Amino acid sequence: AQSVTQPDIHITVSEGASLELRCNYSYGATPYLFWYVQSPGQGLQLLLKYFSGDTLVQGIKGFEAEFKRSQSSFNLRKPSVHWSDAAEYFCAVGDYKLSFGAGTTVTVRA
Amino acid sequence: GAVVSQHPSRVICKSGTSVKIECRSLDFQATTMFWYRQFPKQSLMLMATSNEGSKATYEQGVEKDKFLINHASLTLSTLTVTSAHPEDSSFYICSARITGELFFGEGSRLTVL
Numbered sequence: 001a002q003s004v005t006q007p008d009i010h011i012t013v014s015e016g017a018s019l020e021l022r023c024n025y026s027y028g029a030t031p032y033l034f035w036y037v038q039s040p041g042q043g044l045q046l047l048l049k050y051f052s053g054d055t056l057v058q059g060i061k062g063f064e065a066e067f068k069r070s071q072s073s074f075n076l077r078k079p080s081v082h083w084s085d086a087a088e089y090f091c092a093v094g095d096y097k098l099s100f101g102a103g104t105t106v107t108v109r110a
Numbered sequence: 111g112a113v114v115s116q117h118p119s120r121v122i123c124k125s126g127t128s129v130k131i132e133c134r135s136l137d138f139q140a141t142t143m144f145w146y147r148q149f150p151k152q153s154l155m156l157m158a159t160s161n162e163g164s165k166a167t168y169e170q171g172v173e174k175d176k177f178l179i180n181h182a183s184l185t186l187s188t189l190t191v192t193s194a195h196p197e198d199s200s201f202y203i204c205s206a207r208i209t210g211e212l213f214f215g216e217g218s219r220l221t222v223l
Binding site: 036041042043044045046090096097098099100101102103 | 116142144152153154155156159203205207212214215216217219
């Protein structure tokens with residue numbers, strides 16, 4: 001069975017500071033991993049995905065994520081956070097039937 | 111622009127009535143669509159997989175007679191919440207598999223009074 005754990009429910013970060021969101025997964029084979037962002041009352045937007053190849057994946061809006069098979073992790077990072085990055089972030093695993101983590105709420109303070 | 115569109119974005123209905131939510135793939139054909147439900151402050155839970163021209167596949171614990179899914183064309187899947195009750199209030203999101211990619215709709219917030 002596939003599953004995702006996002007250990008951090010809520011993270012507060014200052015604008016301009018770096019951000020890292022944790023994601024651990026369980027998957028029977030080579031995982032397909034995704035990070036999505038959701039603004040309040042909105043649908044999901046894909047930030048980045050990992051299927052194979054280079055374990056450091058670049059996404060939109062300056063985000064990147066690193067796949068570490070040994071740790072079953074796919075953590076999301078951004079070097080310098082902008083106020084517009086305040087949102088809910090979901091890590092997901094699967095092919096097209098995705099299993100989502102519980103989400104991490106990011107608050108950005110001025 | 112949006113690849114997948116949902117309508118309505120918000121709907122309020124009385125308990126006991128039925129509500130239909132549409133999920134359309136814009137300018138693309140989607141043989142497979144997925145319906146998710148999201149409770150407040152929680153993650154998305156897959157409800158069912160909708161396949162064009164065949165019956166939907168429901169996840170364990172999802173009532174087929176409560177949540178009717180129809181995928182009548184390659185660009186439209188509908189979710190009908192029948193005899194809605196307040197506990198059905200939720201944010202419903204669809205996604206479509208289009209040319210190998212997965213795209214999500216904007217979501218539909220259902221409030222049952």
